[in-house]
Amino acid sequence: MPQFYLPGPWESQKPTTLSPEVAHHLRVRRIQPGESFSVFDGKGQIAKAELLSLSGKSGSAQLSEIHTDIHRETPYAITLAQGLAGGDKMDWIVEKAVETGAQNIAPLQCERSILKLTRSSDQDRAQKRQIHWQGIIQAACEQCDRTVLAELEPIQTFEAYLKANPKPALKLLLSPDATKSMYAVLMESEPQDIVLMIGPEGGHSPEEEAQAEAVGYQIVSLGERVLRTETAGVVAITAVHSVWNPEMQNRLK
Numbered sequence: 001m002p003q004f005y006l007p008g009p010w011e012s013q014k015p016t017t018l019s020p021e022v023a024h025h026l027r028v029r030r031i032q033p034g035e036s037f038s039v040f041d042g043k044g045q046i047a048k049a050e051l052l053s054l055s056g057k058s059g060s061a062q063l064s065e066i067h068t069d070i071h072r073e074t075p076y077a078i079t080l081a082q083g084l085a086g087g088d089k090m091d092w093i094v095e096k097a098v099e100t101g102a103q104n105i106a107p108l109q110c111e112r113s114i115l116k117l118t119r120s121s122d123q124d125r126a127q128k129r130q131i132h133w134q135g136i137i138q139a140a141c142e143q144c145d146r147t148v149l150a151e152l153e154p155i156q157t158f159e160a161y162l163k164a165n166p167k168p169a170l171k172l173l174l175s176p177d178a179t180k181s182m183y184a185v186l187m188e189s190e191p192q193d194i195v196l197m198i199g200p201e202g203g204h205s206p207e208e209e210a211q212a213e214a215v216g217y218q219i220v221s222l223g224e225r226v227l228r229t230e231t232a233g234v235v236a237i238t239a240v241h242s243v244w245n246p247e248m249q250n251r252l253k
Contacts, residue, residue: 002038002142002143002145003037003038003039003040003046003142003145004022004025004026004037004039004040004142005021005022005041005138005141005142005149006019006040006041006049007019007041007042008043008045010041010047010063011063012047012062012064012066015052015062016049016060016061016063017058017059018059018060018061020057022039022059023054023056023057023058023059024057026051026054031051032051033051033052033053033054035050035051036049036050036051037049037051039061039063040141040147042138042141042147042148042149043149044068044070044073044147044148045067045069046066046068046069047063047065047066047067048065049061049064050062050064070147072101072144072145072146072147073101073103073146073147073148074101074103074191074241074244074245075191076191076192076193076240076244077104077168077193078101078102078103078104078193078194078237078240079102079103079104079106079168079193079194079196080093080097080104080105080106080196080233080236080237081106081161081195082097082105082106082108082198082229083109083110083112083113083158083198083199083200083204083229084107084108084109084110084114084116084117084155085113085115085200085201085229086114086115086201089229089230090107090115091133092230093229093230093233093234094133094136094137095136095139095140096140096230096234097150097233097234097237098136098137098140098141098146098150099140099143099144100238100241101241102150102233102237103148103150104150104151104152104153105133105150105152105153106153107129107133107152107153107156108155108157108158108161108197109157109158110158110199110200110204110205110208111158111205111207111208112199112200112203112205113200114201115200117155118155118156126155130152130154130155133152134152137150137152158211159211162211162215167195168192168193168194168195169192169193169216170192170194170195171194171197171215171217172195172196172197172217172220172236173197173204173209173213173217173218173219173220174198174199174220174232175203175204175209175219175220175221176203176221176222176225176226177221178219178221179221180218180219180220180221181220181223182220182221182222182236182239183239183243185218185220186239186240186243186244191245194240195217196233196236196237196240197212197217198229198232198233198236199229200229201228201229203229222235222236
């Protein structure tokens with residue numbers, strides 16, 4: 001049975017009220033009072049929960065064995081700076097980024113982005129997308145047994161993201177036209193926090209690549225084939241694990 005996200009703070013001395021979402025999942029899975037299930041608080045804490053009651057949109061459980069478990073997190077933080085993609089591609093990108101181990105996801109409005117969400121008139125749409133992606137992050141963590149929710153940054157322009165500080169020292173922009181290999185850079189670098197920047201459909205413009213390079217990004221390639229925007233990030237994250245943490249990569253399979 002998957003674990004369920006239950007925000008803290010928790011107390012083991014008295015029953016905990018379940019969120020409507022958790023209560024719904026328990027009803028769907030026909031969990032009965034007296035049965036147990038696992039919960040996590042999104043910050044690394046997990047617990048065993050015994051269902052006490054379940055009615056309507058609420059319920060209660062008694063928590064025990066509360067402890068920290070972050071063994072599925074890597075010692076280096078991967079940030080996926082993803083150019084906004086159209087349709088439902090962003091949903092897929094967010095889900096798979098979490099499943100493969102990204103700790104931060106930064107949606108960026110790029111020059112070639114089909115989806116436009118950074119104008120003042122788009123604030124309501126952008127907020128709804130943020131809430132939707134937060135739900136995807138939560139569901140993905142429940143599915144893959146991660147106990148720390150990935151951080152979702154606000155939707156921002158490419159230029160604004162480049163100006164934001166601080167950023168990890170190792171910053172890579174993926175481009176099919178690059179002559180430098182991403183694998184070579186990873187092999188030459190110690191495991192550390194890293195930004196992987198992926199363009200939208202059509203990739204980054206030459207001007208964006210030049211702007212990124214000017215603030216310390218290395219322009220690198222994943223190989224001979226041109227990958228779709230929804231594929232490139234997943235492959236890049238997996239490449240980082242395969243070079244820096246083979247044991248973690250095996251557990252992600």
